[in-house]
Amino acid sequence: MLIQRLKIDNLRVIEQSDTTPGTGLNLFTGHNGAGKTTLLEALAILARGRSFRSGSVSAQIGGVTDHYTLLVDIERASGQTHRLGLSRSRSGWKARCDGRDITQLTELSALLPVISMHPENYSLVSGPPEGRRRYLDWGVFHVKHGFLDDWRRYSRALSQRNAAIRQGASAAVVDSLTPELVSHGNRLDEVRRDETERLSQRLKMILPELSGTLGEIEIAYHPGWSATDFESALVDALQTDRERGWTSVGPHRAELVFRTDGRLARDRLSRGEQKLLYVALNIAQAGRLAETGEIPVMLIDDLASEFDEDHLDRVLDYCLAMGGQLWVTGTSTQGFSEQRLEKASVFHVKHGVVSAAT
Numbered sequence: 001m002l003i004q005r006l007k008i009d010n011l012r013v014i015e016q017s018d019t020t021p022g023t024g025l026n027l028f029t030g031h032n033g034a035g036k037t038t039l040l041e042a043l044a045i046l047a048r049g050r051s052f053r054s055g056s057v058s059a060q061i062g063g064v065t066d067h068y069t070l071l072v073d074i075e076r077a078s079g080q081t082h083r084l085g086l087s088r089s090r091s092g093w094k095a096r097c098d099g100r101d102i103t104q105l106t107e108l109s110a111l112l113p114v115i116s117m118h119p120e121n122y123s124l125v126s127g128p129p130e131g132r133r134r135y136l137d138w139g140v141f142h143v144k145h146g147f148l149d150d151w152r153r154y155s156r157a158l159s160q161r162n163a164a165i166r167q168g169a170s171a172a173v174v175d176s177l178t179p180e181l182v183s184h185g186n187r188l189d190e191v192r193r194d195e196t197e198r199l200s201q202r203l204k205m206i207l208p209e210l211s212g213t214l215g216e217i218e219i220a221y222h223p224g225w226s227a228t229d230f231e232s233a234l235v236d237a238l239q240t241d242r243e244r245g246w247t248s249v250g251p252h253r254a255e256l257v258f259r260t261d262g263r264l265a266r267d268r269l270s271r272g273e274q275k276l277l278y279v280a281l282n283i284a285q286a287g288r289l290a291e292t293g294e295i296p297v298m299l300i301d302d303l304a305s306e307f308d309e310d311h312l313d314r315v316l317d318y319c320l321a322m323g324g325q326l327w328v329t330g331t332s333t334q335g336f337s338e339q340r341l342e343k344a345s346v347f348h349v350k351h352g353v354v355s356a357a358t
């Protein structure tokens with residue numbers, strides 16, 4: 001997928017920008033607070049329906065009007081082009097795809113495979129399980145059709161079971177909700193398990209090329225229960241769940257655990273190594289999507305400040321070798337070789353204004 005144009009109105013410090021990126025490396029430079037991250041944030045919001053930054057929608061809206069508007073023109077691998085737009089105010093959002101109003105932001109997400117890497121997310125390996133579930137599910141959503149439908153039905157059945165438990169419903173009522181929960185839950189489990197295996201295989205190829213020192217990383221997938229199967233786990237957990245008022249087992253409690261040398265990666269790896277692992281995991285995911293024929297656009301915020309020149313080069317080489325479009329921010333072009341800059345599209349960002357560097 002290629003982004004041909006990104007237009008932003010009133011997102012944080014960016015009052016208005018209209019950017020035509022190149023097909024390979026796009027480098028956005030500028031001082032701190034210039035608006036570089038905001039550019040990437042615009043793409044992430046369009047692609048995922050939410051920002052990678054914490055904070056409310058109000059904090060995203062700039063000072064010009066009471067809403068922001070984002071628009072992208074894209075070209076898919078098939079050659080098909082699309083215009084996607086999203087406008088958001090404090091009271092809600094409106095989105096359009098090729099001139100048609102849409103009601104689900106996942107319609108935009110499905111057309112916009114964008115992998116975004118940010119310092120805010122470097123804690124993927126050591127942070128809470130939710131981040132790792134989200135990482136895994138994003139990939140599954142793009143490579144496995146039907147995942148979203150299973151996820152929605154599972155979530156609905158889960159809410160119903162939670163409500164029944166809280167209302168003190170009889171065992172028969174709770175049991176009647178189980179088949180729906182189990183059938184969709186098992187499907188989620190199956191595709192996640194399969195995807196974890198494929199990501200592990202990719203990671204084994206990527207890590208030695210990104211880092212000479214990082215050893216082998218094992219990824220273990222935990223389904224969210226410890227009984228032999230999900231159905232038995234629900235039966236075993238019923239009493240505890242009634243006491244807690246929520247369902248304590250199931251795919252919503254799944255976890256990815258990273259280990260190296262038999263120890264937890266979060267305890268064993270340095271901060272720098274955890275960042276590299278984070279980047280490697282994202283590259284692995286990009287590779288998985290590329291298998292489906294659609295190379296995702298990759299965004300890397302503040303790359304040069306996070307890695308030394310050798311690692312920076314390896315990361316860029318690996319991403320560019322996939323043949324996709326790359327959006328990278330940095331305070332300057334330092335750390336990027338002349339050869340690399342010659343082939344790149346370089347932009348300067350100042351007080352929220354984006355201009356092509358001469």
Ligand SMILES: Nc1ncnc2c1ncn2[C@@H]1O[C@H](COP(=O)(O)OP(=O)(O)OP(=O)(O)O)[C@@H](O)[C@H]1O
Pocket residue numbers: 011012013014030031032033034035036037038039058059060061062063302331
């Ligand atoms: N709602 C808003 N309205 C106007 N300006 C905002 C709003 N939210 C944030 N800002 C400003 O936008 C700027 C943040 O821009 P951004 O994070 O994109 O900068 P950056 O170029 O990536 O900086 P750094 O190099 O420090 O990461 C800050 O100056 C901040 O004060």
